[in-house]
Amino acid sequence: MEHPWGMKGVVMPGGRLTQQERQQIAAGLADGLAYAEIARRLDRPTSTITREVSRNGGPAGYRPDLAQRATQQRTHRRRQAAPRGTRAAAQPYGRDPEAVRDYEETLTTVSMAGGLPKMMARVLSCLYTTDTGSLTASELAQRLQVSPASVSKAIAFLESQNLVRRERDERRRERYVVDDDLWYQAMIRSARSNDEFIEAARQGVAILGAGTPAATRLENAARFLAFVSEALIRAADQGREVLYTKTETTPDGSAEPSSDHGPAAVPTPTA
Numbered sequence: 001m002e003h004p005w006g007m008k009g010v011v012m013p014g015g016r017l018t019q020q021e022r023q024q025i026a027a028g029l030a031d032g033l034a035y036a037e038i039a040r041r042l043d044r045p046t047s048t049i050t051r052e053v054s055r056n057g058g059p060a061g062y063r064p065d066l067a068q069r070a071t072q073q074r075t076h077r078r079r080q081a082a083p084r085g086t087r088a089a090a091q092p093y094g095r096d097p098e099a100v101r102d103y104e105e106t107l108t109t110v111s112m113a114g115g116l117p118k119m120m121a122r123v124l125s126c127l128y129t130t131d132t133g134s135l136t137a138s139e140l141a142q143r144l145q146v147s148p149a150s151v152s153k154a155i156a157f158l159e160s161q162n163l164v165r166r167e168r169d170e171r172r173r174e175r176y177v178v179d180d181d182l183w184y185q186a187m188i189r190s191a192r193s194n195d196e197f198i199e200a201a202r203q204g205v206a207i208l209g210a211g212t213p214a215a216t217r218l219e220n221a222a223r224f225l226a227f228v229s230e231a232l233i234r235a236a237d238q239g240r241e242v243l244y245t246k247t248e249t250t251p252d253g254s255a256e257p258s259s260d261h262g263p264a265a266v267p268t269p270t271a
Contacts (some may be wrong), residue, residue: 016071016102017052019043022064025049029059051109092131104129119146124163125155127139127178134167162186180243184236191232194225201225 017025021042028038035053039046040161053059056067091097104125111121127135135143140151155176158164162185164176201222208215 017048019064019068022052022067025052025065026062029053029062045106047106047110050113051106054109054113089222109211117154117157119154120157122146122186123151123176124158124178127164127176134175136173136175140176162189181240183243184240187236188233191229191236195228198222198226198229 107125
């Protein structure tokens with residue numbers, strides 16, 4: 001029997017996964033291949049493979065036939081959910097609504113793999129794929145087809161993680177915003193998260209006696225973490241302006257980065 005990796009003419013970069021591609025994914029998992037390697041062989045983004053496997057039983061439980069059937073059922077449910085005569089909401093810049101929805105699911109899966117609960121990941125993905133970068137609670141509930149209470153709970157969690165913030169628009173409505181600078185602030189907080197351990201480790205050196213095995217272990221850990229933290233902070237400061245790269249709309253309607261990379265000088269927070 002020919003190994004699925006030997007099949008020809010079945011790989012379709014872009015668009016939905018085919019049944020043959022799902023068989024190749026199953027074969028790759030059985031061979032112990034990483035998602036990235038499976039994606040490379042299929043000429044697909046790694047996130048596509050991650051999402052496909054995560055939503056269909058995981059690495060140990062993935063079954064290509066069941067995955068194919070589940071996809072068909074989801075497509076059928078979507079069509080039934082939409083009232084007759086209606087279409088998916090129009091997208092700006094000539095985007096394909098189905099492709100945008102699929103990408104939101106991919107981004108959600110990637111965020112979940114990073115540790116976010118599903119609803120929080122869905123809200124964050126929705127905000128990130130909105131050109132304004134902000135939505136009201138009712139807009140989020142409508143787009144995600146969930147209750148306002150679910151949105152409120154998700155927003156509260158994301159706020160606690162400093163991933164979104166609230167602001168009021170000119171109509172005094174609360175809008176939830178994913179701010180460009182949040183990534184910078186998150187990186188700084190992450191870099192500073194080891195400060196307490198570094199300080200405690202150095203106190204331990206004095207108590208355990210400099211030069212002893214235990215003290216040396218703590219001192220080495222403190223030096224390593226301090227070095228990495230400072231390197232991260234320097235890199236974040238140097239790269240912060242990248243978060244403010246603006247886009248300009250070209251005559252054909254496409255968007256591309258402008259030559260203006262934001263403010264010439266960005267203040268560096270004090271330690």
